[in-house]
Amino acid sequence: MINEKVPILHIDHLQKRFGKFQALKNISFDIYPGEVFGFIGPNGAGKSTTIRTILGILRASGGQATIFGKDVFKNAVEIHKKIAYVPGDVYLWPNLTGGEIIDLLLKLSHDQHSVKTYQLIKEFQLDTTKKARTYSKGNRQKVALIAAFSSDADLYIFDEPTSGLDPLNEEIFQKEVLKLKAAGKAVLLSSHILSEVEKMCDRIGIIRDGKIVETGSLEQMRHLTRTLIKVQTRLPVPELSTLPGVHNLTVEKGNFLNLSVDSEQMETIMNYLVQKQIVSLQATPPTLEDLFMRYYDSTNGVSHDGK
Ligand SMILES: Nc1ncnc2c1ncn2[C@@H]1O[C@H](COP(=O)(O)OP(=O)(O)OP(=O)(O)O)[C@@H](O)[C@H]1O
Ligand SMILES: [Mg+2]
Structure with missing residues (x-):
């Protein structure tokens, strides 16, 4: 047995x-x-x-x-x-x-x-x-x-x-x-x-x-990485780019936002977005391929093994 x-x-x-x-x-x-x-x-x-x-x-x-x-x-x-x-x-x-x-x-x-x-x-x-x-x-x-x-x-x-x-x-x-x-x-x-x-x-x-x-x-492993967020808010989000854990932020007309968010900062960022009145939201967790690329793409200098 x-x-x-x-x-x-x-x-x-x-x-x-x-x-x-x-x-x-x-x-x-x-x-x-x-x-x-x-x-x-x-x-x-x-x-x-x-x-x-x-x-x-x-x-x-x-x-x-x-x-x-x-x-x-x-x-x-x-x-x-x-x-x-x-x-x-x-x-x-x-x-x-x-x-x-x-x-x-x-x-x-x-x-x-x-x-x-x-x-x-x-x-x-x-x-x-x-x-x-x-x-x-x-x-x-x-x-x-x-x-x-x-x-x-x-x-x-x-x-x-x-x-x-x-x-x-x-x-x-x-x-x-x-x-x-x-x-x-x-x-x-x-x-x-x-x-x-x-x-x-x-x-x-x-x-x-x-x-x-x-x-x-x-x-x-996903906890180590970033989630991709597409969100539309009713109010403008001037402080968003200064919040810790926010990356690759783009803002289009009509407050359509694209950003990636560090998992550990997710709560703070979501709280902020809620205050700005979310109209629509789509969150995509990183795929294994994203994780793999982060570990291996030495050109972007990302290394998770402390080296
Ligand atoms: N018999 C051997 N003599 C010398 N070096 C070897 C020998 N076998 C493997 N290596 C070396 O050890 C390293 C690891 O090889 P290995 O075949 O384990 O890689 P792998 O992760 O299986 O790669 P792949 O995804 O290409 O299959 C390589 O640098 C390879 O050249
Ligand atoms: Mg092999």
């Missing part, structure tokens, strides 16, 4: 060096049962290196990573019986058919071709009779996804799994991940498709230069 309070995956100050280059400087996060954890960050930030370390493919240079309470490197064989993994660039045996490879992958993870496998093949509309060397990128991806979704694991690790999938298949992927979540499984999803992460993930870890710069739910 899985204990919901105990993390399935526990990463504590993980470090990884390649010679002189330190790819992972400080990675810490946990994933609990029934949770989808989104792992996002720019190219070269260290997502795949983190994943390859927790899979026991790479040996950490410092810190600790455990799955089911066991060291990921020392107990890799045992741990692998209960994890499923899909990389972004799936390599398949070119002379085997998709169907043969699915069965082989299942066998390697001590699982069997089941009704679930059959349903997934149908859903993803994969022609399993073709040799893998004839498959497109998306089809190779499907082979690995079908094997992963039909294996009985407790932790599912996806490293940019939908990079080659069309929107229809991406939707099937998302549906299957939500089923895993409902079944109490833990999922680590590394992705550049922010709408996917936004839709599916309970918590998100943002990685940059080998360090986790932020972890939390999207709601928690």
Whole structure:
């Protein structure tokens, strides 16, 4: 029986060096049962290196990573019986058919071709009779996804799994991940498709230069940022531009205002606007994309990791 309070995956100050280059400087996060954890960050930030370390493919240079309470490197064989993994660039045996490879992958993870496998093949509309060397990128991806979704694991690790999938298949992927979540499984999803992460993930870890710069739910992260407000007031708002927490204010004829507001100053600013008699109001919380851009756009100098 899985204990919901105990993390399935526990990463504590993980470090990884390649010679002189330190790819992972400080990675810490946990994933609990029934949770989808989104792992996002720019190219070269260290997502795949983190994943390859927790899979026991790479040996950490410092810190600790455990799955089911066991060291990921020392107990890799045992741990692998209960994890499923899909990389972004799936390599398949070119002379085997998709169907043969699915069965082989299942066998390697001590699982069997089941009704679930059959349903997934149908859903993803994969022609399993073709040799893998004839498959497109998306089809190779499907082979690995079908094997992963039909294996009985407790932790599912996806490293940019939908990079080659069309929107229809991406939707099937998302549906299957939500089923895993409902079944109490833990999922680590590394992705550049922010709408996917936004839709599916309970918590998100943002990685940059080998360090986790932020972890939390999207709601928690939104507190760090600004909400876009479009508002019309009956009375003029001469003091608004001087209030703390107001940014990018534009005022058009008829008192149509556009501004972005720091979350912590929201109350003061709304109180001020109410006094000016609100005619209409529209508030848009920042999307994950806005957050991502704020963390990564080094040209605007915004940095949230205190550096
Ligand atoms: N085997 C290796 N030897 C040397 N350097 C490596 C090795 N593997 C990865 N790196 C370096 O470590 C850093 C992190 O790479 P990683 O593949 O983890 O990034 P990523 O976050 O997965 O990026 P992407 O979004 O492009 O997949 C990069 O600078 C990369 O060049
Ligand atoms: Mg990667």
